Amino acid sequence: MKRILLLEDENLVMNLVIRILKPRPISQARTATEALQLFATDGAEINLMIADVTLPVGSGVQVATALRVLNPYLAIILISGYPVSRWSERDTGCLRDLGLQFLSILQKPFRPQALRRGVEELIGPYEIEAATA
Numbered sequence: 001m002k003r004i005l006l007l008e009d010e011n012l013v014m015n016l017v018i019r020i021l022k023p024r025p026i027s028q029a030r031t032a033t034e035a036l037q038l039f040a041t042d043g044a045e046i047n048l049m050i051a052d053v054t055l056p057v058g059s060g061v062q063v064a065t066a067l068r069v070l071n072p073y074l075a076i077i078l079i080s081g082y083p084v085s086r087w088s089e090r091d092t093g094c095l096r097d098l099g100l101q102f103l104s105i106l107q108k109p110f111r112p113q114a115l116r117r118g119v120e121e122l123i124g125p126y127e128i129e130a131a132t133a
Contacts, residue, residue, distance in 0.1 A: 007035040007051040032058035053080035061094040075122035081108040
């Protein structure tokens with residue numbers, strides 16, 4: 001089953017994304033360090049990372065760049081309350097390194113349909129796995 005890694009430091013946004021994407025399996029991280037640790041243990045199961053660009057320490061773009069080194073096909077959705085033109089110089093440099101393949105950017109606030117559509121475009125529709133006997 002396709003798993004999502006959600007990196008978000010705000011509880012409200014974290015809960016909203018989980019509710020929008022339910023019943024997809026989602027691993028939750030509130031810090032860049034937690035996201036990197038989760039990927040180290042569950043990376044083989046993670047197909048998509050949804051990451052807030054601005055974090056108290058580090059950024060979702062920097063984490064995405066680090067994870068892409070480990071999995072060049074990892075799909076990424078970056079979410080931010082700021083347009084790309086207002087991101088830090090370091091984050092825009094990381095964005096260039098990520099390239100456009102398997103990448104989507106959503107500006108907050110976003111509509112639930114926009115998030116669902118972005119996820120489906122990157123990893124496909126949610127499919128319930130058949131139970132094995």
